[in-house]
Amino acid sequence: MCVVLLALTGRMIADTKSWPQFRGKDSRGVSENRDIPDRWSANENVGWKKDIPGRGWSSPVVVNNKVFLTTVINEGESEAPKKGLYFGGDRPKPVDAIHHWQVICLDLASGKELWKKELHKGKPAMPIHIKSSYASETPVTDGENLYCYFGNIGIFCLDLEGNTRWKHSIDPLPMRLGWGTASSPVLFEDRLYVVNDNEKESYLLALDKKTGNQVWRVSRDEKSNWATPFIWKNAKRTEIITPGTGLVRSYDLNGQLLWTLKGMSSITIATPFEANGLLYVSSGYVLDPSKPLYAIRPAASGDISLKDGATSNEWIAWSNPKAAPYNPSTLVYKDLLYVLYDRGMFSCYASQDGRLKYGPERLPNGKVFTASPWACNDRVFCLNEDGVTFVIQPGDAFKVLHTNKLAEDDMCMATPAIVGNRLLIRTSARIYCIEKGAGTGSASR
Numbered sequence: 059m060c061v062v063l064l065a066l067t068g069r070m071i072a073d074t075k076s077w078p079q080f081r082g083k084d085s086r087g088v089s090e091n092r093d094i095p096d097r098w099s100a101n102e103n104v105g106w107k108k109d110i111p112g113r114g115w116s117s118p119v120v121v122n123n124k125v126f127l128t129t130v131i132n133e134g135e136s137e138a139p140k141k142g143l144y145f146g147g148d149r150p151k152p153v154d155a156i157h158h159w160q161v162i163c164l165d166l167a168s169g170k171e172l173w174k175k176e177l178h179k180g181k182p183a184m185p186i187h188i189k190s191s192y193a194s195e196t197p198v199t200d201g202e203n204l205y206c207y208f209g210n211i212g213i214f215c216l217d218l219e220g221n222t223r224w225k226h227s228i229d230p231l232p233m234r235l236g237w238g239t240a241s242s243p244v245l246f247e248d249r250l251y252v253v254n255d256n257e258k259e260s261y262l263l264a265l266d267k268k269t270g271n272q273v274w275r276v277s278r279d280e281k282s283n284w285a286t287p288f289i290w291k292n293a294k295r296t297e298i299i300t301p302g303t304g305l306v307r308s309y310d311l312n313g314q315l316l317w318t319l320k321g322m323s324s325i326t327i328a329t330p331f332e333a334n335g336l337l338y339v340s341s342g343y344v345l346d347p348s349k350p351l352y353a354i355r356p357a358a359s360g361d362i363s364l365k366d367g368a369t370s371n372e373w374i375a376w377s378n379p380k381a382a383p384y385n386p387s388t389l390v391y392k393d394l395l396y397v398l399y400d401r402g403m404f405s406c407y408a409s410q411d412g413r414l415k416y417g418p419e420r421l422p423n424g425k426v427f428t429a430s431p432w433a434c435n436d437r438v439f440c441l442n443e444d445g446v447t448f449v450i451q452p453g454d455a456f457k458v459l460h461t462n463k464l465a466e467d468d469m470c471m472a473t474p475a476i477v478g479n480r481l482l483i484r485t486s487a488r489i490y491c492i493e494k495g496a497g498t499g500s501a502s503r
Contacts, residue, residue: 076120076201076477077476078120078199078245081117086390087431087473088432091476091478093494094435095481095494096459097449100490103492103494103496104491105480107169110489112158113139113193113486115193115240116193116484117473118484119198122201123165125163126163126197129160130160131158132155132156133157133158139471140188140189141426142425143188152184159208160176161177169491174220175220177208184230184231185238187235187237187238192211193208195240198244198250200267205243210228213225213252215270231254239284241285244286250265251263251287255278255282256281261276262300262313275313276313278302279304288332294356295356295357297309297316297356299339301322303322306339317362318361318362319339319352319361322350325384328430334390335356336375336409337353338354339352340388340397342382342384348379349384350378350382351377351412352376353377354373354375355375376412377412378407382397386399386428389431389432389433389438394406395408395412397418401424402421402425403421405418416455416456419456421458422458424440424446426442428470429470429472430473434476434481437452437459441470441473441483446464449462464485469487470483472485
C-alpha cells in the first residue's frame with residue numbers, strides 16, 4: 059500500500075485510504091471521490107452498521123482499513139440528550155457513578171469489532187452539558203499510532219493493535235457552566251498539540267508524539283472555548299492557529315506568538331482551515347450580535363485586528379461581522395464558502411472576496427444542526443440532530459436536491475468521516491458505513 063508523507067500529520071496512508079483527524083487530513087471536510095452515494099437511509103446503501111455502547115460525539119478516524127471511535131460508558135443512569143436543546147442543559151455536578159473511557163477499533167470493510175481498549179475507569183471529575191459527552195474529542199492518527207484525548211483525564215497513545223505506548227495525564231479544570239470539553243488534538247511532524255481553554259488555567263500544550271513528554275506549554279489569557287487548533291503550513295511558514303474568545307492567536311512551532319486578532323464572539327467552537335491560500339476563522343455564538351467570519355492571508359505579524367467599521371486590511375482579505383455559525387465549521391468547496399447555521403439556515407459566499415451569493419436560506423424543516431457540513435461528488439451535505447441529511451447542489455443558487463433519513467433513535471452531533479468510497483456516520487446509537495449499491499446493513503456484521 060502506498061504511503062505518503064503528509065505535512066499536516068506526518069506519515070499517513072494516501073488520501074483516499076485515510077481520514078486521520080476531525081474533518082480529514084486538511085480539516086476541510088472535503089473528498090474528491092466520486093463513488094460516494096448521495097442517497098441513503100437506515101437501510102439503503104448501508105454496507106454495514108454497528109451499535110456502539112455508551113456515549114461519544116467524537117468523529118470516526120480511519121487508517122489502514124481500521125475505524126477508530128472513542129466512547130464513555132456510564133455504569134449508572136445517564137440523562138438522555140435532548141435534540142435541539144440549547145439552554146437549560148447545564149448540570150452543576152458530575153454524575154456520581156463509575157464511567158469507562160474506551161476506544162473501539164472496527165474493520166472498515168465489514169464493521170466487525172477488531173479490538174476494544176479501556177483507557178480509564180472512575181467517576182467523572184467534572185460535569186458536562188446534558189447534550190455533551192465525555193468522549194467529544196476526535197482522536198488523531200499518523201498511520202502508526204492513535205492519539206486519544208479525553209478532556210480532564212489525559213492523552214493516550216496506542217498502536218493500531220490497541221497496545222498502550224504512553225499516557226499523559228491532564229488535570230481536571232472547570233469549563234464554562236460545566237459544559238465539558240471538546241477541542242481535539244492535532245499532529246504535525248513529531249509533535250502533538252492540544253488546546254485546553256477553560257475557566258481557570260488555559261494553555262496550549264506541545265508533546266513529543268513518541269514519548270508523551272512535554273516539549274513546551276504556553277499560557278493563554280482565555281476562558282472556555284471548544285475550537286480545535288489548525289496547523290497552517292503555508293508558503294511562508296508553519297503556524298498553529300488557535301481561535302479564542304479574547305483573541306485568535308497564531309504561534310510558531312516553538313510556541314512563540316506570531317500574530318493576534320481581536321473581534322470574535324463570546325464562545326468559539328468552529329475549527330479553522332485553509333483553502334486556496336486563505337485561512338478561514340469563524341465564531342458565531344447565537345446570543346451575540348457580532349458573529350464574525352474572517353479570511354486571513356499568510357505571513358501576518360503583530361495585532362492584525364480590524365479598525366472600527368473596516369472589513370479588510372493588509373492581512374485580512376475580507377470579513378463579515380454577522381456571517382459565522384455557532385457550532386458547525388464553515389466549508390469551502392469549488393471556490394465557494396458555505397455557512398450552515400445551527401437553526402437550519404444556509405448561506406453561500408465567494409471564498410476569495412466574501413461576496414454574498416445567496417442566503418440565509420431556510421432548509422425546509424431543518425431544525426437544529428451541530429455537525430459540520432461536508433462535500434463530495436459535486437454535492438454539499440448538512441446533517442441535523444434528527445439524523446436527516448440535506449443534500450444541496452453546489453453553486454450560486456440555493457437548491458436542496460433531497461434529504462436522507464436515518465433511524466428514529468439516531469441523534470446526530472458528530473461530523474461524519476469520508477474514506478475511499480465510504481461515508482461513516484456516527485450517531486448516538488451506532489455507526490453507519492454508507493456505500494453505493496449496498497443493501498441492508500447488519501448491526502452484527
